[in-house]
Amino acid sequence: MNADDEPHIGPLARHDDEPAFDEPWQAQVLALAFALTKVGVFTAVQWSDALGAELRGAAERGDPDDQTTYYAAALAALEGLIAADGRVSPDGLSSRTEQWRRAYLNTPHGNPVKLSAGLNT
Amino acid sequence: MTKHDSNTIANIHKELHSHLPPEPALRVKALESLLVEKGIVDSEAVDAWIEVYTEEIGPKRGAEIVARAWIDPSFKARLFDNGTEAVKDFGIEQEHLQVVENTADVHNMVVCTLCSCYPTSMLGIPPTWYKMAAYRSRAVRDPRGVLEEFGVEVADDVEVRVWDSTAELRYLVVPQRPAGTEDWDEQKLARLVTRNSMIGTERDLAARIEEVA
Numbered sequence: 001m002n003a004d005d006e007p008h009i010g011p012l013a014r015h016d017d018e019p020a021f022d023e024p025w026q027a028q029v030l031a032l033a034f035a036l037t038k039v040g041v042f043t044a045v046q047w048s049d050a051l052g053a054e055l056r057g058a059a060e061r062g063d064p065d066d067q068t069t070y071y072a073a074a075l076a077a078l079e080g081l082i083a084a085d086g087r088v089s090p091d092g093l094s095s096r097t098e099q100w101r102r103a104y105l106n107t108p109h110g111n112p113v114k115l116s117a118g119l120n121t
Numbered sequence: 122m123t124k125h126d127s128n129t130i131a132n133i134h135k136e137l138h139s140h141l142p143p144e145p146a147l148r149v150k151a152l153e154s155l156l157v158e159k160g161i162v163d164s165e166a167v168d169a170w171i172e173v174y175t176e177e178i179g180p181k182r183g184a185e186i187v188a189r190a191w192i193d194p195s196f197k198a199r200l201f202d203n204g205t206e207a208v209k210d211f212g213i214e215q216e217h218l219q220v221v222e223n224t225a226d227v228h229n230m231v232v233c234t235l236c237s238c239y240p241t242s243m244l245g246i247p248p249t250w251y252k253m254a255a256y257r258s259r260a261v262r263d264p265r266g267v268l269e270e271f272g273v274e275v276a277d278d279v280e281v282r283v284w285d286s287t288a289e290l291r292y293l294v295v296p297q298r299p300a301g302t303e304d305w306d307e308q309k310l311a312r313l314v315t316r317n318s319m320i321g322t323e324r325d326l327a328a329r330i331e332e333v334a
Contacts, residue, residue: 016271020247048288
């Protein structure tokens with residue numbers, strides 16, 4: 001028996017009980033977007049326009065219509081708006097991302113991960 | 122190499138790197154740490170938002186507002202007149218709020234065709250389907266078809282109104298109070314009100330009376 005046998009439940013409604021976030025970073029993206037609108041780095045309208053543009057791009061590329069795509073679009077929108085603000089440079093951002101990656105790889109499993117652990121390769 | 126061996130090696134590899142977060146998580150960590158260092162955001166504010174939105178704020182707050190509107194005509198009048206001001210009675214800050222009412226002749230349904238604008242301070246984080254392209258496009262094009270997917274049948278003589286949210290306009294639907302709840306108090310009524318009934322993908326709450334009573 002599959003869900004099609006249920007008379008009234010269509011494909012959209014089957015997503016009704018899913019959790020708001022699949023992974024913690026997804027909540028962090030929305031939290032950062034909220035915090036940055038509060039301090040005026042960008043406006044709620046700019047956020048909505050940027051997110052809308054990323055979602056449209058994802059749909060045009062044929063990305064799956066799901067929560068993973070949604071939060072990937074939200075992260076891309078956030079990065080775009082922060083780059084436009086200028087105080088955090090794209091180069092600084094990518095080297096910081098690498099530094100975190102090394103920090104995780106250099107830290108024994110179970111220990112707290114500190115950014116300084118990623119300073120040396 | 123047998124399949125078994127390659128699986129074992131893959132598992133060992135996975136084990137070694139299992140604590141490495143996925144790429145987007147690293148990117149978010151990088152963003153947050155730089156923004157905090159530069160004094161642009163406060164990490165405690167970010168953590169507080171996450172805690173509040175993952176644990177505390179959900180549709181319960183919206184349901185309390187609906188229940189109050191059902192039993193208190195003066196609150197209801199204020200809510201429809203200026204929703205943002207009225208919900209401050211509940212300690213809720215929701216800018217640009219417009220409240221719309223379902224009646225025997227009108228069914229309201231809310232969407233954000235652009236992205237996912239939503240009255241989060243009253244309903245929490247929007248459900249997955251609200252964020253999906255399928256809902257965002259079809260809610261306007263074929264609202265009755267979408268409603269059918271949610272098991273909602275709206276009679277032909279009932280007008281379906283679709284409201285397109287924006288960053289500067291958030292909607293809350295006040296569903297109809299079902300018959301048979303005349304002697305219920307506000308708290309009990311609030312338990313009747315579902316998230317979807319406040320977005321408009323549910324219409325008749327009568328079916329819930331038995332469950333709540």
